[in-house]
Amino acid sequence: MMLKLSFVSFIALLCLKYTNGIKCYTCGLEEYDPNLDKRGTYNTTVVPGVKTGYKMYNHTCFEMDTQTGQNVPFMFTRDLLLDSMPTVEEADEVVTFVKTLNPKWNLEQGFLIYESDYESIQGALTNARKPAIPDWKNWENRAVEYFDIEMWIRDCGPNVKHCYQAEGDYDSQLPTFRGCAGTDYDYDNQCFHESQAVTVSLMPKRSVDVGVTLCYCGTELCNTELSGASEQLISIFIFSGVLILNWII
Incomplete structure (x- = not known):
């Protein structure tokens, strides 16, 4: 134009x-x-x-x-997961499974996660027929915490x-x-x-x-x-x- x-x-x-x-x-x-x-x-x-x-x-x-x-991570924790999952049992099932994917992904301690890794976790949960976790958009407001001006x-x-x-x-x-x-x-x-x-x-x-x-x-x-x-x-x-x-x- x-x-x-x-x-x-x-x-x-x-x-x-x-x-x-x-x-x-x-x-x-x-x-x-x-x-x-x-x-x-x-x-x-x-x-x-x-x-x-x-x-x-x-x-x-x-x-x-x-x-x-920006490609910004957020701090992913078990407490956040508990607030977004239907039951405590489903949340803890996800916590246990995620740690098997990568020992550094310890939700009880919390870890920084980027969108690409989060989506890979979602895919692994689906393939393993585990409980689903919220989409990345659910956490975008938390990622703003690390926005780099x-x-x-x-x-x-x-x-x-x-x-x-x-x-x-x-x-x-x-x-x-x-x-x-x-x-x-x-x-x-x-x-x-x-x-x-x-x-x-x-x-x-x-x-x-x-x-x-x-x-x-x-x-x-x-x-x-x-x-x-x-x-x-x-x-x-x-x-x-x-x-x-x-x-x-």
């Missing part, structure tokens, strides 16, 4: 070179691959208590904001002074983008907003009003909630999928 290409091009214009310096939350632009910044760092698996250095800031801001998209942090270039958050408003969608700002202007906690007529490549093509809000902030990891910053205006013109910015200061 033309709107998506245009808006992504707009955000790309804000980003320059990155090495080490100010840190900003980054999300929404798949072009910024952690493996290109530092080889081997892209990974969505959280290892509780371990500083892995894994990054996933090329994923959507929706995943960052909803704490989803550091996976969304990116090192900016030595001359980068600002972080940004940009948001578009089209057809009840609010795509969000965050990252290191490549502007040399001294913007601190300011927002710019413009409603612009844009041709959307649907059939038939039509013109729609799209709101774009861009907010800057001047401290490390400041770009999560910027809606309260003071507002100015930017004028945005779209040509062939590339946004050209005329700043009205």
